[in-house]
Amino acid sequence: DSPRSRWTPRLPDLPPWPLALEPPAELLLDATLCQDLRRELTELATGKLPESKGVPVADIFPVRPAALGEPNTLVCMVANIFPPAVEISWQLDGAPVTEGVTHTHYTPTPDLAFVRFSYLPVTPAAGDIYTCIITREGDNTSVIAYWVLQNPDPSEVLETALCGAAMALGILLGLLGIAMILVARRNAHGTVQGVPPVGW
Incomplete structure (x- = not known):
């Protein structure tokens, strides 16, 4: 109700609140039973139910059209991340690169996964091979994407x-x-x- 600055609920008529509620002692027993059940089911399911994981998909592209000797920024887009816990690293001709590397936060996508971007400032030279490596803690595999300057200007x-x-x-x-x-x-x-x- 705007003119009177007060809240007027617009809910339909609900059935009356039950008069007889469980006593606190019964509520405590129910809560204890729920906690015990949760603990037992967790112990039974641990190691038997597979963990839901998405296989990351990586793609590298430059921010602007690439040319030899001109500064640019490479973007490594990593999609289909679930759970949102991956490490993204860069290499130039097999050597690790850390200078200037920035990462975004995880962004949720409509398919219930996440996407993350990593940026690397570069000045491409002939024959340079840039590598974006995505690793997940506990996995013994990595996802790798390569970028080489194609058809230099x-x-x-x-x-x-x-x-x-x-x-x-x-x-x-x-x-x-x-x-x-x-x-x-x-x-x-x-x-x-x-x-x-x-x-x-």
């Missing part, structure tokens, strides 16, 4: 050379086209309209 020298070659080819083809037009316009007397004959 050409250098500026190569770009300039290709541009110059394309320009020269364009000029040559243009001159060839003009010559072909002049030859096609020759009349039967061996002259081009408006141009004196040149010795063939």
Whole structure:
């Protein structure tokens, strides 16, 4: 009730509260029975029921399009984590890397698992192999993802050379086209309209 600043519940009419409640001594016996049952069932089930675990899936990608020698950041996205307890580490050409590495918190996903991101600042060089390793305490296996710079961007020298070659080819083809037009316009007397004959 906003004008009066008070809470007015909107629940349907419920049955009346039972008049006879269990005495405290019976409640204490019920609570003790529940605790004993929980303890016994836990001892029986320990080691017999498998622990629910998701197999992590890792993928590495750069934040921006990668180029040789240009600073960038690699992202290792680890999905399907359950329970949320994994270690993420990085390697460069087989050597551990810790400088600049940051991790996010675990983020829940709609499929009742978790996702976590790890970031590594890099300056890619030719032949560099980056590795993201995901390990879980108690497991004797690891999930590994690799990233290698694919199709590095050409250098500026190569770009300039290709541009110059394309320009020269364009000029040559243009001159060839003009010559072909002049030859096609020759009349039967061996002259081009408006141009004196040149010795063939």
